[in-house]
Amino acid sequence: MLAALQNFFNVFGATIVVPVMIFMVSLFLKVSPKRAFFSALRAGVGLTGFGWIISSFTPLVTKYIQQMVETAGLNLPIVDIGWQTGSLTAFSSSIGLSFFVFGLLIELVLFLVGITRVFVPSNLWNNFGYMIWGTMAYAATGNFALSFAFMVFVLLYSLIMSEVIADRWSDYYGVKNATINSIHNIETLIPALILDPLWNLLGVNKVKLNPESLKTKLGIFGEPMTLGFILGLVIGILGSLKDLASLDAWGGILGFAMSLAAVMTVFPLITGVFASAFGPLAEAVEKNKKQETETAETLADKKRWFIAVDDGVGFGEPATIIAGLILVPIMVFLALLLPGNRALPVVDLIAIPFMIEAMIAVSKGNILKAILNGIIWFSLGLYAASALGPIYTEAVQQYGSVLPQGVVLIMSFNLLAHPLTALVFFAWISGNPLLIGATVLVYLFFLFLLRTKRESIYSYLRKMADKNSGFEGSTEKIFIAED
Template structure:
């Protein structure tokens, strides 16, 4: 058993860029794809993830110092640095819960498929770390390993339902047919966009406001081109950071590069995943006739959308501003700023690429995640100490991704209540959004069925 756990740990430690190609290759072969085609799919995914890492690295190395400079420039004092998902995921995989989390999440998926509680077949093994984080935090808070495993199972089950509910958006807006996003970051904030969209649809004048990359390009011509929009955003951030002319222009060119390069590297992931997804869908539908399945994949696939990239850059200064107004905030957004697109990607789809609406939803999302992250500082720090990543007495850490997850917060508070008011407010608001999403999903499915019938009648 110990040898098996050591092997699993070694496999996980390979990282997403190596681990996922191996998983995809094995899945492709199990589905009957030729060796060469399966190998090409795996390598394409590896290339895509290496590319995403390089682009995110470009953002992290240049935007993070700019964000810090902005904070200093505006006198914003925050003494705890957001370490981001690159810092949180390794300590999660090092926890005692992590190795059990993978079989637990897979078992939950299989059970839900058998009981017809989901149509998502999740092959995104790497991002099970999100579920493991919840389990590890619950374990630390309660001292119960059993409750920790329950936390993993509940988060996994919820993620698979989120994949189901937002699959129509993934197909309709992002054009990813047969693919779902049971992702632990994109998933848990997606429901907030649903009631926001419903409310905005009913406000005169406001409901007609629509800013998206295509419209900007049509309205402003060349000035609306994504590369120029990215460059302008980079320049604005550089000005807010009080950079000199060289620094401002350099940041502008770097962000123009990001907005152009991100869709290109995502294409490699899609080139690897889509053939496997189509084969898996065909095999499942052949075996289970009259059933529809979605292949659960990493939401990195959504980051190539121009509106998602534009929103990601927009939210760099917006998140810094929100951090300054969240009551009692101690956290300086840093590590997760380059990956802010994961937080709002599905909201972009729900809002049809409308950046104005995405700004409203995203602001609510970031306010909530920063507030929750502050409540989780103690538990997050304990997780880091257990993983041996903090050795300095009194040091504290936090992260927006997962550290600011409402699912993790609500489950932890239910099992070990320390803030009744916080649980009541966050719980009530979030459950309301989830209920709205459930009925919205039913409407989306009904519209899809009607469209299908119309197409058949034609």
């Protein structure tokens, strides 16, 4: 059975599997077959568009990042070759596929009994994020039961973060009753919550660094298209410092700048198509809310639930992609400067916009806050990736693909640069009952707070967001298309 599943995913991939899951979930939520079909089709079209853009753009940005690395004289042994290798490894291991089968049942049970108010099966593909952590645990310990339990635990605590950010993410990115839940992108909620009071104390919330203020202050230079071109120029020049006297170098720099301008322009359009796939699902969720009276509204808020959507929905939002791309060269320089760091982020640098969506949503599009949070959290993430690199490499060698020539140790910045998950991982693979028990107790404490104080948490997050000056949320609101 596991071999058949492995072959199925190898043959069809995300562009087929995700639409099929959306179609099935839509029918389950009593969406009409016609709307369910168009939702599935939009999801497939959106994912295909994402794939085309990212596969075309990644080699370009990787080229200039590698040149920046060579210019700076970096010598870091754990090389980032992208999350795709981790996905392949997750779906190639027996323990990963076991979670994909039984994890779906676990996710349904968790939702039906009310432990979580996030419906995860709608974003089933991103389960590979849990599966790769379990595969690493199994490679490190050889203990199947422990590794499977660890995957379930990572799912549990990630669902808390997913539900906490749900109201803010839904409001900011304009998708009703939706949230993100992939473990490799949701953890950035932690620094966003912890550090926000500090940034407000320092007055960062009053700094109007967001897409709308940039447009006002900079005119045409504040447009996402123009900013993409400027950022492309900066990254291209930094990656070509040794060849700036060459006409060919400037041809490459200007070509890269134009490519980034195109990404900034086209990605939001594809995002709109992909996000509209979840419109009927969100609408079906909305119909479950009773709003006849004030009492009914309160009851509805307590029972409100969310559809899990792919992080690609928010990737192309202006503040998200601008802050993410500014962090690209910053993280390369930090990799050079941080003492004891052994990890070199390369391919997954393009994934940083995915990774900061929680930060952007919490701060209501405050780009400066997102950059500051990213610098701190991703710096810690580099140390996490440094520690996890050898284990990740072993897992890939056992279950995944052959390593690139000349590369000894590998990592995925997107999958591994997560300090909290790394701490939980090492606690579990130690096999120490006290350490494992401590992680469980912490989870139970926060689950109790979420289940008893959810409305208060959402109210607090709204007040936090409103303290940021001059931005009313994403201008790239998602609409539900008529079919």
